[in-house]
Amino acid sequence: MCQPLGGTTIRRGSLIMQITVIVNGAVHTSEVEPRTLLVHYVRETLGLTGTNIGCDTSSCGACSLHLNGEAVKSCTILAVQADGQDITTIEGMAAADGTMHPMQQAFMENHALQCGYCTPGMVMAASSLLKENPDPTEREVRLGLEGNLCRCTGYHNIVQAVLAAATNGANR
Amino acid sequence: MIPAAFDYVRAESAEQAISLIGQYGDDAKFLAGGHSLLPLMKLRLAQPTVLVDIGRLADLSYIRDAGDHIAIGALTRHMDVETSSVLAEHVPLLANAASNVGDPQVRHRGTIGGSIAHSDPASDLPATTLALGATYVAQGPNGTREIAAKDFFLGFLTTALAADELLTEIRVPKITGAGWSFQKFNRRAQDWAIVGVAAWRLNGASGVGLVNMGSTPILAASVSAALASGAGVAEAAELAAAESEPQSDLNASPEYRVHLAKVLVRRALEEASK
Numbered sequence: 001m002c003q004p005l006g007g008t009t010i011r012r013g014s015l016i017m018q019i020t021v022i023v024n025g026a027v028h029t030s031e032v033e034p035r036t037l038l039v040h041y042v043r044e045t046l047g048l049t050g051t052n053i054g055c056d057t058s059s060c061g062a063c064s065l066h067l068n069g070e071a072v073k074s075c076t077i078l079a080v081q082a083d084g085q086d087i088t089t090i091e092g093m094a095a096a097d098g099t100m101h102p103m104q105q106a107f108m109e110n111h112a113l114q115c116g117y118c119t120p121g122m123v124m125a126a127s128s129l130l131k132e133n134p135d136p137t138e139r140e141v142r143l144g145l146e147g148n149l150c151r152c153t154g155y156h157n158i159v160q161a162v163l164a165a166a167t168n169g170a171n172r
Numbered sequence: 173m174i175p176a177a178f179d180y181v182r183a184e185s186a187e188q189a190i191s192l193i194g195q196y197g198d199d200a201k202f203l204a205g206g207h208s209l210l211p212l213m214k215l216r217l218a219q220p221t222v223l224v225d226i227g228r229l230a231d232l233s234y235i236r237d238a239g240d241h242i243a244i245g246a247l248t249r250h251m252d253v254e255t256s257s258v259l260a261e262h263v264p265l266l267a268n269a270a271s272n273v274g275d276p277q278v279r280h281r282g283t284i285g286g287s288i289a290h291s292d293p294a295s296d297l298p299a300t301t302l303a304l305g306a307t308y309v310a311q312g313p314n315g316t317r318e319i320a321a322k323d324f325f326l327g328f329l330t331t332a333l334a335a336d337e338l339l340t341e342i343r344v345p346k347i348t349g350a351g352w353s354f355q356k357f358n359r360r361a362q363d364w365a366i367v368g369v370a371a372w373r374l375n376g377a378s379g380v381g382l383v384n385m386g387s388t389p390i391l392a393a394s395v396s397a398a399l400a401s402g403a404g405v406a407e408a409a410e411l412a413a414a415e416s417e418p419q420s421d422l423n424a425s426p427e428y429r430v431h432l433a434k435v436l437v438r439r440a441l442e443e444a445s446k
């Protein structure tokens with residue numbers, strides 16, 4: 001559990017905390033400042049740079065990852081809040097042998113990316129959506145991806161990819 | 173953007189959270205879903221020196237049928253309010269309002285208690301629970317008290333909660349079978365309401381709450397009074413802004429907000445009267 005590491009507080013905010021998280025199936029124990037954002041922890045401490053930072057203001061969804069199986073914006077969560085929890089990032093989506101997750105495959109086949117910056121967040125949001133709603137309508141896909149901005153594709157192929165993934169088993 | 177430094181303590185119970193807040197004093201804040209507080213801290217518009225994390229108080233996350241009302245734990249997330257079968261049956265207006273909050277990622281984290289305690293007039297759930305005549309339960313060092321929604325919102329981001337009081341439960345009267353409507357007017361997906369309306373009608377009674385029409389969520393009592401004395405929907409909707417003092421911002425002037433409120437209240441009442 002989250003424990004201050006020894007000593008007395010010198011000034012408020014100087015405490016370092018210890019957290020243990022499971023990320024893509026591996027257990028990590030790390031020391032973090034309470035103000036460390038989960039996205040910075042994942043990118044900088046764990047070196048998992050697939051999770052992008054777009055807006056840094058909770059709006060764009062580029063930083064989406066799964067916390068206990070649900071898509072969340074990791075720029076708006078403290079690493080200490082994730083202590084003891086299960087995290088999946090885009091790096092954890094493919095199988096161990098490199099086989100892509102059906103959602104990743106559907107993005108590839110439907111040309112659902114151009115520059116690719118929004119893509120990790122889109123894949124994480126879309127796979128979370130299909131867990132909650134395995135057979136969505138086009139409108140439900142659009143609403144379900146409301147929190148993810150793409151500046152390139154115009155969204156059309158992203159929506160097609162998610163609908164295709166729903167029929168190809170990404171909703172399992 | 174990184175918040176200013178602070179200490180972090182995770183509460184294991186409501187009692188512990190309240191005593192920790194009391195112990196750390198004015199600069200300490202409860203942290204629920206963090207989806208109002210952390211954005212403010214990242215912009216350094218808020219700089220608490222201690223956060224007391226109440227996010228793991230699982231026994232404050234529930235939606236229960238309590239006879240004449242539905243009892244909702246303060247730590248219940250928007251996503252759980254949105255998908256609750258109990259609310260779908262007895263207060264679908266509230267479930268629908270929750271489904272209008274932000275986006276799915278926000279709804280996976282944000283809580284109904286955090287939304288009401290933060291009391292942003294642009295938020296959807298304060299105005300909706302106000303329209304529903306909800307009662308909020310607050311727990312402090314000396315026990316619990318009930319606060320009627322209409323007595324709760326005192327000013328911009330200011331509520332009747334004392335600094336060491338924890339909002340624990342939201343009690344929403346059942347309106348089983350009522351006509352209802354939630355209208356949210358914005359220009360872009362995911363945005364907050366420029367103006368929003370939560371309305372219900374049942375056997376001659378009604379409630380209308382307004383989002384973003386003043387420094388607090390607004391109860392449009394004049395509309396309900398007009399309906400009760402036999403006015404038609406269009407006539408009652410003309411009174412939509414009687415209690416409001418809308419502000420100006422990038423999205424809208426006060427005059428435009430008044431216009432929107434009348435149009436949206438009319439639409440809401442038409443839908444709720446079907």
Ligand SMILES: Cc1cc2nc3c(=O)[nH]c(=O)nc-3n(C[C@H](O)[C@H](O)[C@H](O)COP(=O)(O)OP(=O)(O)OC[C@H]3O[C@@H](n4cnc5c(N)ncnc54)[C@H](O)[C@@H]3O)c2cc1C
Binds near residue numbers: 363
């Ligand atoms: C991108 C984005 C879009 C959003 N869009 C909308 C929208 O369209 N409509 C809308 O209504 N909201 C919207 N929100 C806000 C969202 O609903 C927040 O989750 C909610 O307002 C606050 O809940 P929280 O649990 O995250 O509270 P926190 O951020 O943890 O806390 C907010 C404040 O309330 C206090 N507090 C929290 N819980 C309690 C409690 N139980 N007792 C006493 N004090 C408490 C905290 O100390 C803090 O001051 C959006 C947020 C984001 C990031």
Ligand code: FES
Binds near residue numbers: 057061
């Ligand atoms: S970087 Fe987190 S939502 Fe944009």
Ligand code: FES
Binds near residue numbers: 151
């Ligand atoms: S592909 Fe470039 S932002 Fe989406």
